[in-house]
Amino acid sequence: MTMSNKTPVGEVRPSQLLWTYGPGALIDLPSLSVVTLGIDRWEQDRCQPIQEARLLAAVRKVLGAQVENLRMPPFQKSELFDVWSAEANIGVPVRPFPRWMRCVKCGLLSPFDAGLFDIKENRYRPERTRFVHTGCRGSKGDQPPKDADAVPARFLLACRDGHLDDFPWHYFVHGGNSTCKGTLRFFESGASLQTENLWVKCDACEASRSMAHAFGKAGKENLPACRGRHPHLDHFEKECDEEARAVLLGATNSWFPITLSALAIPQKNISPLHQIIIDYWDDFSDVEDVSELKGTLKALKKRGEAQGIEKHEPKAVWAAIEAHRKGEGQEDVGEADIKGPEWEVLTEANPPTDYPxxxxxxxxxxxxxxxxxxxxxxxxxxxxxxxxxxxxxxxxxxxxxxxxxxxxxxxxxxxxxxxxxxxxxxxxxxxxxxxxxxxxxxxxxxxxxxxxxxxxxxxxxxxxxxxxxxxxxxxxxxxxxxxxxxxxxxxxxxxxxxxxxxxxxxxxxxxxxxxxxxxxxxxxxxxxxxxxxxxxxxxxxxxxxxxxxxxxxxxxxxxxxxxxxxxxxxxxxxxxxxxxxxxxxxxxxxxxxxxxxxxxxxxxxxxxxxxxxxxxxxxx
Incomplete structure (x- = not known):
């Protein structure tokens, strides 16, 4: 994962980018929290395509015919020794979110881009990259200036339409829109960390409010309407009728993936060679003659794909490509049809034993x-x-x-x-x-x-x-x-x-x-x-x-x-x-x-x- 200025901030497994930390999800790192940006910001060339015609057809049914392919998230292929190399910048783009940070020493609440916090990069241990409050003088302001760690403010707004926004700290403390632009501080008043013991206070007008007022029935009265914000897209939708509700950073209900899955199965009455041609048609569709085909076969072998095709002579493979071109135009499948062909293959009198x-x-x-x-x-x-x-x-x-x-x-x-x-x-x-x-x-x-x-x-x-x-x-x-x-x-x-x-x-x-x-x-x-x-x-x-x-x-x-x-x-x-x-x-x-x-x-x-x-x- 890298921020927009190419600063690495941590690592996740590629599969987690589907199930846990996909576009729009928050990743709660040890020292900061980031949101995964939309796939239009990802380096598409670094995302290797996956061939699965049935699943692609089902995805098109939901998202539209413009979806060209399925691609794996980008990943580094080896352990890097030079952390400043171009290879080190391969990753998924993220951005700090929520924008509001809190100084652990003096309780100062401010957006990270307001100039009060600085980022401390650590290329060799990306997960240790953090924000600091430079020159913090302690909670009473009587200590010598010293850098103190800043952590994300752990409250956010979310709604059922998929919007996510910063918590409206100024609005919440002042009981609505206010001209007061005083510095805000976050402090604890009791031994336990229940919401009634967590307070926000304005230094200028001394207005304060307990975080207990952000939840339940009180939350409906004390929080503004949803602004329709999608932080992973840098976009605000024009209007949103859903109620904005306070959620905690790290809450499991802040992101639920919607996925489709399919098993790779051979189609009925199709030879193993023809099935491989269908599975890897993106690679074979542009091949114009047998000599060009040999280069494609070599590339597939190098990538470790299209297993089983090495058993066939290039002439036979070329004949299968030509046959597929003539009989092109496979039917689209819908989501409901995904399991149908699987059931037919699983219940065949003689199920396939040679499909890779x-x-x-x-x-x-x-x-x-x-x-x-x-x-x-x-x-x-x-x-x-x-x-x-x-x-x-x-x-x-x-x-x-x-x-x-x-x-x-x-x-x-x-x-x-x-x-x-x-x-x-x-x-x-x-x-x-x-x-x-x-x-x-x-x-x-x-x-x-x-x-x-x-x-x-x-x-x-x-x-x-x-x-x-x-x-x-x-x-x-x-x-x-x-x-x-x-x-x-x-x-x-x-x-x-x-x-x-x-x-x-x-x-x-x-x-x-x-x-x-x-x-x-x-x-x-x-x-x-x-x-x-x-x-x-x-x-x-x-x-x-x-x-x-x-x-x-x-x-x-x-x-x-x-x-x-x-x-x-x-x-x-x-x-x-x-x-x-x-x-x-x-x-x-x-x-x-x-x-x-x-x-x-x-x-x-x-x-x-x-x-x-x-x-x-x-x-x-």
Missing amino acids: HFMSKKVGTPKGFSRHICRVLLLERLREVNALLGFTRVEAPEESGDPDERPQMASLSRGKPDWVPANQVHGEGIFIQFDEQTLVTWEALPAVALVDKMLQGGHKGWRNSRHLDPSEGYPGIRYAMLHTLSHLLIRELALECGYNAASIRERIYADTSGESSQAGILIYTAAADSDGTLGGLVDLGKPENLGRLLEQALNRSKVCSSDPLCSEHDPEDDRSLHAAACHACSLVAETSCERGNRYLDRSLLVPTLERADAAFFKGL
Whole structure:
């Protein structure tokens, strides 16, 4: 990360720029806080493209046809010895935010660009770059001048439309707009750091106010309207009707990413060579003859990409390029279509075993589960590509199949983006397909219909409270059951295989609206490092291991340490999106779950203290 004057201020992992610290997000460093600038400020040439035609088509459905490609965030390829070299300036541009700093010694509150604070750069330890209050004379002004550290003022304003602004210190202290331009000071009045013990005072008119007045009902009266500010774009929108509310620096609700992900899979009835041509069409589209093709193949080999193409002669590759040109014009896919082609590949009679990004192996079903499970597929190799579309603040993006219903997605750039940040991870996984007839019989049970009605009631209340259409977005009781089982298995697998629990993810296939109903779960590793490519997860998918793990997971979930409260929970009572599920039994890391720990109920799997008739695995 570098500031606009090319001062390095710290490091983050490339994947964090998608999930935690993307454009518009605040990065709370040890000595200062910065905001990641919009992608129109990033050095696009330093961002390597990622090829994934299906995901790119889905991104275009949401953001527009002008999106040309998916690109990885920039990163330095090696440890640098010369910190003053051009290579050292490769990074993501950031800017100090909030602008207001506080002197830790005298409590002086002022914007960092008002001339009272100086920046102390540290090229060799970028994370130690900091601001100082030059010539500070202490809180009473009676000490000899000495430099004191300045830290960011930890209060900001945010709204549900994705705007973020400095806290209006002068407005807040003076009870509205005032002509007083006195120096402000921040001080503590008690032993604890509760908001009522934090005060701001004006030196000139001696007006003061406790920070407790910035929150809750008092905050509505004491804070100004939202100015529509996007600090990552240097832009103020003309008007914003949303209420501006005070948030703390570092609060988790200040930035929620909106992402799309897809697995790299071969298309049906296409040869492995033709699939590689499709995947890397950006590289092959400009090739005019065989001699030029040889140079392209050499470049791809050097980059370690297009694996498997070396098995084919250049003439055969050229013929595949020509064939693809004649049959060009692939259909676009929407967000809802992303999982459809994946399901078709996963349920094929003979799934592909030679596609470099998707290598599978069929195994038997676990003993005792043959009535419920009809197929287990070990994915010895898979690739997931994620793309960042935008973000929201204050409230997480609601789950909805309709992109128009998403809450005010803030843009990553000033105009319409012509590329979006993305990353890819290689891993392994286990796919479990469930017997359709057994599922249909289970869905017809009166007890299951009762749970379905209860979850739908919670769903409607939850969406009504957020001013969303209550009849939209409910995934169905089949989804809730498969989702809960997926969570129980993730928890069990993490204990057994030794992988970090947060690096195991899920994909639920439960769409019943198409020609053929889906009923399956894919549990896979998706960490950007070596975690997830060591074979530990695939080994646990073998019948003898998977059967044992399923039994352990189901037995463990019969009684939760929070029972009877957990099993008695009714989502209709508190407008929530889960029934018998809590942190002690069913919830997993937010990075693992595709639905933010929503639509869960373990009574759909096993008998609980509250309900015994709705269990899918009853009598095992």
